[in-house]
Amino acid sequence: MKRKIYIIGLLLELLLFFIVLLKKYYILSSTILIVFILSFLFFLYKLYKNRVKFNYFKRFKKLDIKKVSVVIPNYNYANYIEKRIDSVLNQTYPIYELIILDDCSKDKSVEIIENKIKQIKVDKPNVKVKFIKNKINSGNVFIQWKKAFEESTGDYLWIAEADDLCSKYFLNVAMQGFENAAVVLSYTESKGINSNGKIVNHDFRFWADLYHIRLWNKDFIIDGKEFLDKSLSINNSIVNASAVIFKKISKINFNKIFKDTMKYKLSGDWYFYSKYLLYGYISYSVDSLNYHRVHENSVTNSTDKLTKFNEIISVQNSIDKDIIISDKSRKLRKIFNDNF
8 A cells, every 4th residue: 555655656746747847947847856766766775675585496496306295175176176186286396195185075076086086197197196085074174184194195295275276386495495304394475366266465474474573574494483482372374274385293193283173163274383383493485386265255254253263362372381472472462362
């Protein structure tokens, strides 16, 4: 909004310059021109200062290939599932296996997936594909997450939600975070797309960085507990699970974590991240390579405010039990909760 107002101001200055020039008030027109030039240079400076730097070289960087399992949980996304599968298979970084979970869909999802798998076996015979169909709907997306960890055999796991999409460079960039052996979770920035695939947000930093701590203005790798303090102790700044790659860690008690995760209707992902990051570092790339589909009638939008707020408080309290929260983060949390 501020940028639009500034642009309108520049255009008005330019218009005034031409009007005064036509009237042959040369001294006044020269003054207006100097003001316009100074204003324009200041505008360029602000753009440069606040820009997000994208390292496009990262998209093409060659990496040692690790075993990445991709799990696509699906429920009634017949309109999106085929393109989602294609977006996974078209990655420049090869995947180790593809597992599709269907939670007893009522639309044509199963038929579309089965036909797609037949095509994959012909076009990409080297890709391991598994299709698991629930006979009864699980009633909780995090039950499908648990199954993703149980069924996948790779060393890394990407839970690619069925209605989302991504750039073909997503996995190549996200996996670079794991070049640091301490990293257990790596994610990229996301774009927002609507039901028709049109971009509605070029990134979600407006949500992640609500209080302008500027952490997300550049790539970072930091200790998971530090990220919990600076960010997740306040709100869920990892806006979309499809943007996340997990390093599978044998010492984590997944049964315990998922037992608690499945208590949440909305915030289970936030809770799960908070427990996972106790075991290592987190990596982030500013490049918006994940495409998060934003639905007007999503579960988040249709859930009552009290339920949302209670889940927020629950996750925050859980994080309090795991780490010491700084005074600054506590103040920001209070602002967040008061404004909810």
